[in-house]
Amino acid sequence: MKINSEFIFVSTLLLSSSVYATEAVDELLEEYQQVLQSEQEEVSFTAEAGEILWFQEFADEKSGKIRQCTTCHTDDLRNEAKHTRTGKLIKPMAPSVNEERLTEIKNIRKWLKRNCKWTLGRECSAQEKGDVLTFIQAQ
Amino acid sequence: MKILSILILVCMVFPAYADDDSSSGDDNQITAVDNKQYLNECGSCHFAYQPSLLPIRSWKKLMLQLADHFGDNAELAAEEQKQLTDYLVANSADLSPDKFAKKLLQGLAKDETPLRITIIPYFVHEHDKIPKKAIGDNPEVKSLSYCNKCHTGAETGNYSENSIKIPGYERLNDDNSSH
Numbered sequence: 293m294k295i296n297s298e299f300i301f302v303s304t305l306l307l308s309s310s311v312y313a314t315e316a317v318d319e320l321l322e323e324y325q326q327v328l329q330s331e332q333e334e335v336s337f338t339a340e341a342g343e344i345l346w347f348q349e350f351a352d353e354k355s356g357k358i359r360q361c362t363t364c365h366t367d368d369l370r371n372e373a374k375h376t377r378t379g380k381l382i383k384p385m386a387p388s389v390n391e392e393r394l395t396e397i398k399n400i401r402k403w404l405k406r407n408c409k410w411t412l413g414r415e416c417s418a419q420e421k422g423d424v425l426t427f428i429q430a431q
Numbered sequence: 432m433k434i435l436s437i438l439i440l441v442c443m444v445f446p447a448y449a450d451d452d453s454s455s456g457d458d459n460q461i462t463a464v465d466n467k468q469y470l471n472e473c474g475s476c477h478f479a480y481q482p483s484l485l486p487i488r489s490w491k492k493l494m495l496q497l498a499d500h501f502g503d504n505a506e507l508a509a510e511e512q513k514q515l516t517d518y519l520v521a522n523s524a525d526l527s528p529d530k531f532a533k534k535l536l537q538g539l540a541k542d543e544t545p546l547r548i549t550i551i552p553y554f555v556h557e558h559d560k561i562p563k564k565a566i567g568d569n570p571e572v573k574s575l576s577y578c579n580k581c582h583t584g585a586e587t588g589n590y591s592e593n594s595i596k597i598p599g600y601e602r603l604n605d606d607n608s609s610h
Contacts, residue, residue: 377501378576405506
């Protein structure tokens, strides 16, 4: 009986953590993993590392102003947000409240490229992209 | 009699604060955007400006510098960049049947390639009588770049004067004519 309930508990955990997994993310994570495997032995992506990146502050080279993911997306990914310049509505990033998120691979690639360049001033590494996707996926 | 003449004078002096040319509905109706790709790619960050609001040379230049798109990175995959440039060019002010587009081009020097619609002379003329407090200093508008904040029909290409509603500034006409 005890084993049974433990089993159920573990499987529920597994299930709940994979609720928002999408083919698009799986494919991208595998791609990043392959890139990294050629350079290092162990590869892992974590939501914790993604969260740190999400909140990390970067100074824009030209204006000196602080930029971070939250500048447009806010601290809570379940929030609706506004584009910092145009004020246009940005739908929630969290797949738990916006099921359209992380479903289109082309879209994910496009926005990671644009937004990494805007926020960090450069493209993100495979490790960073993997981590931040894992973080968003868990929201 | 005196009152009547004052009334007439007031009506003559204050035709609201809009431009002086009488507005015909058709002149201010421009071809709406019907391109889904354009609405998705460009309209996800800002109002999807109708292609007839800029000449070919402007669209081409703008689409070649998307990595620094007024301070934002708006890079597209090469294929999409080409498809969207083709759409913008084919429907640009130079090729559009819109009367409005012809007016836009009239005041624009041939060697000028404006990247912002808001600096085109005809555009400036159309908006130059609006007080600062209604646009730039109005927190609900902020800038003339946000067409659809005041032009309630902007999405459908309707820029007629009777569809203008300045948010947080309903009494603008009244304020103006009380001076």
